[in-house]
Amino acid sequence: MNGTWHSHWRHAFKLDPDKTIGDEALEAICMSGTDAIIVGGSSGVTYENTIDLMARIRRYEVDCALEVSTLEGAVPGFDGYFVPLVLNTDRSEWIVGRQLQGLMEYGAFVPWEETAAQGYVILNGEATAARLTEARTALTEPELVAHVQLADRLLRLPIVYIEYSGAFGDMNMLWAASRHIQDAQLFYGGGIDSAEKAAQAAELAHTIVVGNVVYTDLNAALSTVRAVKHGESNLP
Ligand code: 1GP
Numbered sequence: 046m047n048g049t050w051h052s053h054w055r056h057a058f059k060l061d062p063d064k065t066i067g068d069e070a071l072e073a074i075c076m077s078g079t080d081a082i083i084v085g086g087s088s089g090v091t092y093e094n095t096i097d098l099m100a101r102i103r104r105y106e107v108d109c110a111l112e113v114s115t116l117e118g119a120v121p122g123f124d125g126y127f128v129p130l131v132l133n134t135d136r137s138e139w140i141v142g143r144q145l146q147g148l149m150e151y152g153a154f155v156p157w158e159e160t161a162a163q164g165y166v167i168l169n170g171e172a173t174a175a176r177l178t179e180a181r182t183a184l185t186e187p188e189l190v191a192h193v194q195l196a197d198r199l200l201r202l203p204i205v206y207i208e209y210s211g212a213f214g215d216m217n218m219l220w221a222a223s224r225h226i227q228d229a230q231l232f233y234g235g236g237i238d239s240a241e242k243a244a245q246a247a248e249l250a251h252t253i254v255v256g257n258v259v260y261t262d263l264n265a266a267l268s269t270v271r272a273v274k275h276g277e278s279n280l281p
Pocket residue numbers: 059208209210211212233234235236237254255256257258
């Protein structure tokens with residue numbers, strides 16, 4: 046794994062600027078012992094709601110990164126920036142198109158040292174991101190492995206993100222991805238809503254990302270941090 050600003054993360058919460066979170070819940074999340082807060086969402090992300098959430102998270106010391114999925118939501122002042130490339134879509138706008146558009150507009154202002162591309166493989170067809178990008182989510186295991194190799198070995202992306210957003214994924218698929226990762230940091234996200242699921246996914250991924258449960262069951266969300274911090278990954 047590359048030694049970069051995000052490489053030590055084992056656990057991250059993903060907060061959606063388009064969703065409401067109270068001050069107390071936000072404090073509990075930021076003070077939970079998680080390694081980072083990722084700000085990002087698939088719809089309804091604007092400059093205003095992104096900067097508002099960033100300012101609130103900034104009261105705490107936790108690392109805070111922005112996943113830049115729309116130009117409207119590109120806000121300066123985060124510790125780091127992720128640029129997602131969706132690898133399992135036929136629509137090139139989600140692989141390089143929007144990213145090029147972003148660079149044409151903001152290329153001069155990109156903090157390159159703190160910016161990392163994420164090779165997304167979206168595997169839950171029901172996820173908003175899957176619908177939006179028309180991702181080919183029904184991949185076989187060999188197809189998934191090829192996507193992982195494309196991202197990790199051929200393109201040398203720093204992060205491979207196995208995304209099941211909204212549903213807990215097939216751990217056999219995550220296992221297959223983890224077996225074939227060489228240098229990239231393996232992120233897993235999707236349906237982690239308990240300590241058990243967190244521990245299971247964290248055994249196979251370098252970093253687990255917990256999203257939706259923050260808004261539905263705060264205590265369960267907090268339990269995922271403890272599960273990861275007490276367990277260890279089998280990955281190198
Ligand atoms: C979403 O991977 C994250 O991008 C987390 O997924 O919301 O299902 O936890 P959940």
